[in-house]
Every structure is written in C-alpha cells, then in structure tokens.
Amino acid sequence: MTTAKITTKVSGLANPQQFMAASGWALPAAGAIALLLFVIGLPWGLQYSPPDYQQGESVRIMYIHVPAAWWSMGIYAALAGSSFTYLVWRHVLADVAARAMAPIGAAYAGLCLATGSLWGRPTWGAWWEWDARLTSMLVLFLTFIGYVALRAATDEDERGARLGAVLALAGAINLPIVHYSVEWWSTLHQPASILREGGSSIHPSMIGPLFTMAGAYAAAFVALTLASMRADIYRRRTRAAQARRARSAAP
Amino acid sequence: MSPLGAVFRRELTLAWRAGPAAPLGFFLGVTVLVPLAMGPERVLLAQAGAPLIWIAAALAALMTLERLFQADLEDGSLDQLFLADASLTAIAAAKGAALWIVVGLPLALAGAPAVVMLGASPSAIPGIVAGLLLANAAFIGAGLAAAAVTAGVKRAGVLIALLALPFFAPPVLFGAADGGAFGPAFLMLAACAAAACALGPLAAAAALRAQVE
Amino acid sequence: MNWADPHAIYVAPAYALTALVFIALAAWVFWGLSRAEQAALREADKEKSG
Numbered sequence: 001m002t003t004a005k006i007t008t009k010v011s012g013l014a015n016p017q018q019f020m021a022a023s024g025w026a027l028p029a030a031g032a033i034a035l036l037l038f039v040i041g042l043p044w045g046l047q048y049s050p051p052d053y054q055q056g057e058s059v060r061i062m063y064i065h066v067p068a069a070w071w072s073m074g075i076y077a078a079l080a081g082s083s084f085t086y087l088v089w090r091h092v093l094a095d096v097a098a099r100a101m102a103p104i105g106a107a108y109a110g111l112c113l114a115t116g117s118l119w120g121r122p123t124w125g126a127w128w129e130w131d132a133r134l135t136s137m138l139v140l141f142l143t144f145i146g147y148v149a150l151r152a153a154t155d156e157d158e159r160g161a162r163l164g165a166v167l168a169l170a171g172a173i174n175l176p177i178v179h180y181s182v183e184w185w186s187t188l189h190q191p192a193s194i195l196r197e198g199g200s201s202i203h204p205s206m207i208g209p210l211f212t213m214a215g216a217y218a219a220a221f222v223a224l225t226l227a228s229m230r231a232d233i234y235r236r237r238t239r240a241a242q243a244r245r246a247r248s249a250a251p
Numbered sequence: 252m253s254p255l256g257a258v259f260r261r262e263l264t265l266a267w268r269a270g271p272a273a274p275l276g277f278f279l280g281v282t283v284l285v286p287l288a289m290g291p292e293r294v295l296l297a298q299a300g301a302p303l304i305w306i307a308a309a310l311a312a313l314m315t316l317e318r319l320f321q322a323d324l325e326d327g328s329l330d331q332l333f334l335a336d337a338s339l340t341a342i343a344a345a346k347g348a349a350l351w352i353v354v355g356l357p358l359a360l361a362g363a364p365a366v367v368m369l370g371a372s373p374s375a376i377p378g379i380v381a382g383l384l385l386a387n388a389a390f391i392g393a394g395l396a397a398a399a400v401t402a403g404v405k406r407a408g409v410l411i412a413l414l415a416l417p418f419f420a421p422p423v424l425f426g427a428a429d430g431g432a433f434g435p436a437f438l439m440l441a442a443c444a445a446a447a448c449a450l451g452p453l454a455a456a457a458a459l460r461a462q463v464e
Numbered sequence: 465m466n467w468a469d470p471h472a473i474y475v476a477p478a479y480a481l482t483a484l485v486f487i488a489l490a491a492w493v494f495w496g497l498s499r500a501e502q503a504a505l506r507e508a509d510k511e512k513s514g
Binding site: 115119 | 466469470472474475478479481483486490494496499500501503504507508510511
Binding site: 087135139142143145146149150153154158159162163165166167169170171173174177178181182184 | 396400401403404405407410413414416417418420421424425428436439443446450454457458460461462464
C-alpha cells in the first residue's frame with residue numbers, strides 16, 4: 001500500500017461521521033456478544049465446571065479475576081496507543097477513544113484487585129501481598145484513576161487532550177519499571193500458567209469457562225467504549241452547535 | 252553567559268527564594284513524630300524506623316513540586332522560556348537541577364539526624380545520605396513530569412500526588428531495602444535516579460508544549 | 465458448585481461484585497449516552513427552527 005492510501009484509510013477512520021455510522025451497528029453487535037458470553041460463561045464458571053483438586057471451589061474466582069487482569073492491561077495498552085496516535089497525528093477520535101477507555105480500564109483493574117483479594121484469602125491465607133504482580137496491578141489501577149482525575153480537572157479542549165496523552169504514555173513506561181522493581185523481591189503470586197512454554201498447565205475443563213469469560217470481558221469493553229465514544233461525540237456536537245448559536249446571536 | 256546558563260541562574264534564584272524551609276521542616280517534623288507515635292518500644296522503632304525516612308523524603312519532595320511550573324504558567328514566564336535559545340528539555344532539567352540543589356541537598360543532609368532519631372545505627376548515615384541524594388534526584392525527575400502535566404489545574408496538589416506517587420515507589424522501595432549498606436539495592440536506586448533524570452525532563456518538555464501550544 | 469466447601473463463602477461475593485460492577489458500568493455508560501443523544505437532538509432541532 002502506498003503512503004497516500006494508508007493515510008486516506010487512517011484519516012477515514014478518524015472521521016467522526018464514519019465512526020458514528022460504523023458504531024451504529026458495531027455497538028449493538030458487541031453488546032449482544034457480551035451478553036451472550038456472560039450468560040454462557042457465568043453459570044459455566046460458577047456451577048458447571050469442576051472444582052480444583054487443591055483449591056476447591058475458590059478456583060471459580062479465576063474465571064472472573066484472570067480476564068479482568070488480562071483486559072485491564074490490554075486496555076492500558078490501547079489507552080497508550082490512542083494517546084500516542086493523538087499526540088502524533090492529532091486525530092480527535094483517538095482522544096475520544098482514550099477518554100472513553102480509561103474509566104473502563106479502572107473498573108477492570110479494580111475488579112481484578114478485589115476478586116484477587118477474595119481469591120487470595122482462602123488460597124494463600126492473605127488478603128494482600130506486596131509482590132510484583134499485585135503491586136504493579138495496584139499501580140495500574142492508580143494510573144487509570146490518575147488519568148481520569150486529570151481529564152476531569154482539565155478543560156475538554158486540545159490542551160487537556162495533549163496533557164492526558166503525555167500522562168498515559170509516561171504511565172506506560174512506568175508500569176514495567178514498577179513491575180520489575182518489585183519483582184526484585186520474592187514473588188508469591190502464581191507464575192505464568194496460561195501462556196507458557198509447553199502449553200497451558202491448567203486443566204482443559206477450566207479453559208472453556210475461562211476463555212468464554214475472557215471473550216465476554218472483551219466484548220463488554222468494546223461495547224462500553226463505543227457507547228462512551230458516541231456519547232462524547234454527541235456532547236461535542238452539542239457544544240459546537242451552542243457555540244455557533246452564541247456567535248450568530250451576538251450583535 | 253549561554254541562554255541555558257541564564258535560565259539555570261534564574262531557576263536557582265527562584266528556588267532559593269522559595270527555600271528549603273517547608274520541605275525540610277516537614278521532613279524533620281515527621282522524623283520527630285514517628286518515634287513519639289511508636290512509643291517507648293525500642294524494638295519497634297529499630298525495625299520500622301529507618302524505612303520511614305524514605306517515605307518522609309518522598310512526601311517532602313512532593314510538597315515542592317507545585318512550585319516548579321505553576322507560577323511560570325500563571326505570569327506568562329513559560330511563554331518567555333519557550334522563546335529562550337535552549338531546548339525545552341534542557342530548561343526543564345535546569346529547573347529540576349535547581350530544585351535538587353536548593354531542596355534535595357539539604358533534605359539529604361537532614362537524613363543524618365533522622366537516621367539517629369529513627370533508631371537506626373549511625374554507621375548507616377553515609378549510605379542513607381547518599382541514597383537520599385539519589386532518591387531526591389529520582390523524585391524531582393519524576394516530579395518534573397507530574398508538575399508539568401498538572402500546571403494550570405486548580406488545586407493541583409492532590410492530583411500531583413496521585414500522578415507522581417506511582418513513580419516514587421521504586422526509589423522508596425530500593426532506598427528502604429538498602430538501608431545505608433551501599434548494597435545492590437543502592438545500585439538500583441542509582442538506576443532509578445538516572446532514568447528519572449533522563450526521562451523526566453523529556454516528559455516534562457512534552458507536557459509543557461502541550462500546555463502552551 | 466459445592467456450597468458446603470469452606471472456600472465457597474468467597475466465591476459468591478466475588479461473582480456478585482463482578483455482576484454489580486458490569487451492571488453499574490453499563491447503566492452509567494448507556495444513561496450518559498442517551499442523555500448526550502437527547503441533548504444533541506434538541507440542539508439540532510433548535511438549529512433547524514431557529
């Protein structure tokens with residue numbers, strides 16, 4: 001593809017009109033998929049899957065905790081990517097996307113922490129441990145909160161968007177720093193058992209509900225983000241229309 | 252004098268006028284309050300006392316961050332700095348360096364009596380003072396970015412704390428882990444300081460451009 | 465799901481919390497969307513008639 005074609009495609013995506021048209025069908029689709037996967041996954045995890053040999057019934061928390069962990073990190077990557085796109089190409093839609101994703105990422109990270117705590121208490125005997133994984137997830141949660149707080153404190157203009165983008169990218173650098181600095185100490189959290197050489201170490205009967213819930217969380221994220229973005233675009237339209245009316249009304 | 256030198260002199264003068272009194276007072280106040288709060292239990296103080304130096308230093312550094320860019324943004328000096336014949340990154344670094352000289356150095360030296368007050372062995376003093384010098388550099392480096400991003404925000408104090416604290420965690424962690432022993436944790440602390448001094452001004456410059464454009 | 469298992473007492477609140485968080489998120493987002501859409505439609509009407 002030539003540079004000209006790529007630029008046209010990308011700037012086409014950046015067009016709010018096209019976004020509204022595309023999200024008009026994408027949002028209900030994502031919402032329906034999310035609902036379906038939750039309806040399948042929640043009972044599957046809660047009732048129709050086997051308990052763990054060692055952990056007993058508490059292993060069921062894995063199905064709601066692990067997808068939250070995965071996607072909170074994925075959402076931050078998307079936030080950093082949108083922020084980078086905004087800083088470099090100044091596409092308004094990239095900023096709209098970043099603003100929309102942050103509260104959802106915060107919710108997923110918070111859910112990961114809370115469900116992890118409920119899982120840790122029966123299995124390790126502790127509500128919390130300061131190891132690398134838990135601490136860096138806490139920092140991720142605080143970074144999301146900080147981003148939301150900054151966007152709330154700044155005006156909804158280009159300056160606020162640029163500042164938010166800088167913060168999102170600075171936080172992206174900080175996350176591995178925090179992770180490895182804490183990992184310098186011993187870690188209590190279970191080492192990687194899903195994406196691992198030699199294949200997953202979890203029982204095949206647990207993969208079904210886990211990946212179903214992972215899909216549910218992903219579809220929910222897409223649906224919620226698209227809805228938030230649509231709301232933001234409507235609000236911008238309203239503000240622009242009000243500004244036009246104010247200008248034409250002024251003598 | 253080079254433009255950057257002039258900027259540095261300006262920053263040094265401004266930082267000097269604001270002075271190290273407030274963060275120093277806070278730091279020493281905390282180191283006095285902690286043993287009082289822990290009571291006469293010498294054992295408890297010996298175990299938990301020294302790491303609190305790092306927390307007190309982090310919070311003291313946090314106090315000084317607002318003064319980095321807020322005033323300049325308000326009175327328009329920031330626009331003047333943009334016109335200066337020096338890169339924005341270098342200007343941000345100059346601000347940080349001035350703050351480190353005026354606040355970071357005294358704070359590190361105040362670590363010496365703090366070590367004694369918090370029940371740690373006096374042999375740890377050189378290590379902790381050296382560590383505090385590095386940690387303050389790390390706090391200020393990261394703080395430059397947080398302050399630049401929040402300049403112009405009303406009541407930015409809490410927001411600066413929220414944004415800066417995740418970046419403050421590694422230096423506090425390594426400083427407390429070292430405890431004045433010049434061990435491997437000290438090297439990690441030095442690495443944090445180096446990273447913050449290199450990346451902090453860069454991020455701050457990006458944020459400043461976002462502020463003024 | 466064996467509710468007699470000693471670990472079961474942690475599972476129920478975890479699932480309940482998850483459901484709550486998603487319902488709350490969805491409610492907040494979609495209520496915001498409908499409000500924003502209404503406001504935009506009102507503005508569009510004003511522009512047409514004004």
